[in-house]
Structure formats: C-alpha cells, structure tokens
Amino acid sequence: MSNPRVGFISLGCPKALVDSEQILTRLRMEGYRVSPNYQESDLVIVNTCGFIDAAVEESLDSIGEALAENGKVIVTGCLGARQDEILERHPQVLKITGAHATDEVVEAVHEYLPPAHHPFTSLIPPQGVKLTPKHYAYLKISEGCNHRCTFCIIPSMRGDLVSRPVADVLSEAERLAAAGVKELLVVSQDTSAYGLDLKYQSRDWKGHSVKTQFYDLAEALGELGIWVRMHYVYPYPHVDRVIPLMADGKILPYLDIPFQHANSRILKLMKRPAAAENNLDRIRAWRQICPDITIRSTFIVGFPGETEQEFEELLQFLSEAQMDRVGCFAYSPVKGAAANQLPDALPEQVKEERLARFMAHQAEISAARLQRRLGKTETVLVDEVVEEGSVARSKADAPEIDGQVFIDGATQLKVGDFVDVELVEADEYDLWGKLV
Numbered sequence: 085m086s087n088p089r090v091g092f093i094s095l096g097c098p099k100a101l102v103d104s105e106q107i108l109t110r111l112r113m114e115g116y117r118v119s120p121n122y123q124e125s126d127l128v129i130v131n132t133c134g135f136i137d138a139a140v141e142e143s144l145d146s147i148g149e150a151l152a153e154n155g156k157v158i159v160t161g162c163l164g165a166r167q168d169e170i171l172e173r174h175p176q177v178l179k180i181t182g183a184h185a186t187d188e189v190v191e192a193v194h195e196y197l198p199p200a201h202h203p204f205t206s207l208i209p210p211q212g213v214k215l216t217p218k219h220y221a222y223l224k225i226s227e228g229c230n231h232r233c234t235f236c237i238i239p240s241m242r243g244d245l246v247s248r249p250v251a252d253v254l255s256e257a258e259r260l261a262a263a264g265v266k267e268l269l270v271v272s273q274d275t276s277a278y279g280l281d282l283k284y285q286s287r288d289w290k291g292h293s294v295k296t297q298f299y300d301l302a303e304a305l306g307e308l309g310i311w312v313r314m315h316y317v318y319p320y321p322h323v324d325r326v327i328p329l330m331a332d333g334k335i336l337p338y339l340d341i342p343f344q345h346a347n348s349r350i351l352k353l354m355k356r357p358a359a360a361e362n363n364l365d366r367i368r369a370w371r372q373i374c375p376d377i378t379i380r381s382t383f384i385v386g387f388p389g390e391t392e393q394e395f396e397e398l399l400q401f402l403s404e405a406q407m408d409r410v411g412c413f414a415y416s417p418v419k420g421a422a423a424n425q426l427p428d429a430l431p432e433q434v435k436e437e438r439l440a441r442f443m444a445h446q447a448e449i450s451a452a453r454l455q456r457r458l459g460k461t462e463t464v465l466v467d468e469v470v471e472e473g474s475v476a477r478s479k480a481d482a483p484e485i486d487g488q489v490f491i492d493g494a495t496q497l498k499v500g501d502f503v504d505v506e507l508v509e510a511d512e513y514d515l516w517g518k519l520v
C-alpha cells in the first residue's frame with residue numbers, strides 16, 4: 085500500500101506556522117506524505133487564523149476551497165475556537181480543533197486516513213519538517229497569554245500562558261543550529277513572560293543551571309553562534325535586562341515590542357501597561373546601552389473614543405521615539421473582544437484617515453533612519469539568489485515583515501551565506517549594498 089498523502093494549508097502568524105510544522109513533522113514520522121495540491125491529497129488539513137475579521141474570512145474561504153477541490157477536510161488553528169461559525173458555513177468538515185492541538189489533529193488524521201503499515205519508513209531531518217527556508221527557523225517558546233488586552237481574543241482562543249521547559253527549547257535550538265539554521269526567530273504570544281507559569285524553574289543545561297526565563301533563555305541562545313531575534317516582547321520592565329546582551333553581540337540588537345498606543349487613557353482602555361513618557365525614557369536608555377538597536381513596534385489607531393488630540397499625542401510619540409520599523413492597524417472590532425463594548429466607536433472614515441496619517445508620518449522617520457546607515461558596512465544574511473543578484477537581510481530586518489538588502493550582481497552567493505556589504509542606497513523600506 086502506498087503511503088497516504090495529506091495536503092496542508094497554513095494560514096496566520098508565525099506561531100500558527102510552528103503548529104503546522106509540528107503537525108507535519110508528526111505525520112511525516114508516521115509515514116504520511118505531504119502533497120502540494122488538493123487533487124493528489126487523500127485529505128486536507130487547514131490551519132486557520134482568527135485574529136481579525138479579514139483573517140476569519142480568508143480561513144473560511146480556504147476551508148471552502150479545500151472542500152470543493154478535495155472533500156475531506158480537517159480544520160485546526162485559532163478559528164477552531166469558533167466551531168459554530170465554521171460549521172454554519174461548512175457543515176461537511178470532518179473535525180475541528182483549536183490551536184496548538186497536534187495530538188488531536190494527528191488522531192483525527194488516523195481516524196479518517198489510517199497510516200500505512202510501516203510507520204518509520206520515512207526518515208525525518210533532525211530539525212523536523214520546516215515550512216520556512218532552511219537557513220532560518222521560528223522557535224516557539226510558549227503558547228497562550230495571561231494578559232487580557234481588550235482588543236484581542238487570542239487568550240480566549242489559545243488560553244493562558246504555557247511555557248515550554250527551557251531545556252526542551254534549547255535542545256530544539258541546538259538541533260536547528262546543527263542542521264544549518266543561521267537565524268532563530270523566537271516567537272510566542274508574550275515572549276518576555278516566558279517561564280512565569282513554570283515559576284521560572286531551573287534546568288540543567290550543559291553543566292550549568294538555566295532558568296525558564298526570558299533573560300536566561302536569551303543568554304543561552306546567544307551561545308549558539310547564530311542570529312537570534314526576539315519577537316512579540318511585551319514591554320515589561322525586565323525587558324531592559326536583555327539590552328546588554330544585544331550590545332555584546334550575543335543576540336541580535338532587535339526588539340519587536342508592541343506599544344499599541346502612547347496616550348495613557350487609551351492604553352488604560354486597552355488594558356496595556358505604561359504611559360508614553362516611561363516608554364520614551366526606556367527607548368532612550370536602550371539606545372544608550374546599545375546604539376545600534378532596531379526597535380520595531382505595532383500600534384492601533386482609531387480605538388473606541390480616541391480623540392484627535394490623543395491621536396496627535398501618538399504622532400508626537402513617534403517623532404520622539406524615532407523607531408525604525410512600525411506597523412499600524414486601524415481598530416477593527418473582532419468578534420468577542422471586550423473593546424467592542426466601549427462607547428464612542430469611531431466611523432470607518434476617521435479610522436482610515438488616521439491610519440493614513442500615521443503611516444505617512446512614520447514613513448518619513450523610517451526613511452530617515454535608513455539614510456543614517458548609508459556608508460556603513462554591515463553583515464547581512466542571504467535569503468535568495470536571483471538573476472540580478474542576491475536578496476539579503478541585515479540584523480535590523482526580520483523575514484517577511486521588515487525590509488531587505490539588495491546586492492546587485494552578486495549571483496555567486498548562496499542562500500544562508502553571511503556577507504559584509506557597504507550600504508550605498510536606501511528608499512523608505514529597503515537598502516542596496518555592495519560586497520566589501
């Protein structure tokens with residue numbers, strides 16, 4: 085009997101991507117094959133996203149497409165927490181699970197598509213099945229979140245914080261590095277809360293004790309000799325402790341830290357910490373310790389009741405903070421979010437207008453910050469080699485969300501190479517460099 089084939093659609097954020105990788109790794113270990121199209125698959129798994137309404141629609145559409153093209157569909161992921169909504173539109177799905185449910189998904193696959201007789205005939209690479217290119221990988225350190233930001237429904241879908249023990253995370257990181265991964269992207273819903281649920285328990289790691297905690301994890305990952313990038317760092321005060329590790333080159337001088345707003349009344353309504361003055365002081369202090377730090381943040385404009393003056397306070401914060409990379413969403417009322425009950429929802433037109441003003445304001449800041457790097461030599465990691473040259477990323481750029489560094493004519497390089505370039509040109513987001 086030939087090995088059964090599973091099709092897979094992975095939607096949503098990097099955390100969902102890691103779930104997909106874990107499911108695929110398990111299935112491959114059991115002898116299932118992964119098929120690139122619906123027609124050649126015996127069954128399709130759709131890993132959904134439910135973060136904003138557009139993502140919900142995309143997930144429902146993908147389920148519909150998989151049903152039409154294949155017929156046998158298992159649904160997993162964040163949207164799985166809203167079973168009724170899925171079943172209302174697609175009553176034919178075989179099984180629905182929530183996020184982070186590898187065991188349940190694999191069990192459902194067994195039920196509807198039993199494995200072939202020789203489960204260990206297919207060999208798995210040591211790093212497992214990766215959906216990212218070979219030279220970088222996402223490292224998921226925890227699941228869920230203890231916060232209750234009023235605009236977010238992730239905790240209701242993924243539950244409270246559950247951290248992976250530090251020795252497990254470090255073993256995985258070491259395996260990935262040994263398999264040739266050059267950059268680890270540390271992800272979770274709340275990276276800086278890592279270990280809180282495990283009371284920061286210590287584990288023995290290569291002869292010394294390492295705590296299940298943000299700082300210790302960062303320090304130990306820094307010993308691997310590859311790039312380590314921290315994502316989704318909630319702005320707790322203890323985040324300040326990792327900045328010296330960045331200054332010492334142990335982990336990348338890059339902090340993805342969502343501030344969401346600058347006005348203290350709006351932050352309070354969002355149930356987010358700290359007011360703008362504290363955050364500005366902290367950003368200044370970080371830059372003093374680590375002048376090369378890249379700060380990426382995300383914001384929400386048009387939150388219920390946001391006044392023009394409060395919005396302008398946010399623009400003022402951007403001017404003073406001079407952050408490198410900034411993402412912004414116009415507030416959208418996600419079904420089930422507490423913020424939907426707040427009074428004074430803003431008209432769409434006002435939200436869109438504020439979003440446009442925000443983006444234009446920050447675009448100038450980001451562009452000016454790129455200009456400051458021209459003439460400098462930086463190490464970049466090659467992501468892609470094309471006919472015209474190489475496409476790389478600097479320490480300041482995370483894959484998919486930040487900019488790129490183009491090296492015209494450098495077709496002799498290989499994906500995963502680290503090379504030094506002199507930065508010679510920039511636009512609003514990307515840079516151009518010459519090999520040195």
Ligand code: SF4
Binds near residue numbers: 233236
């Ligand atoms: S920190 Fe807030 S926005 Fe982030 S996952 Fe937790 S509740 Fe959602």
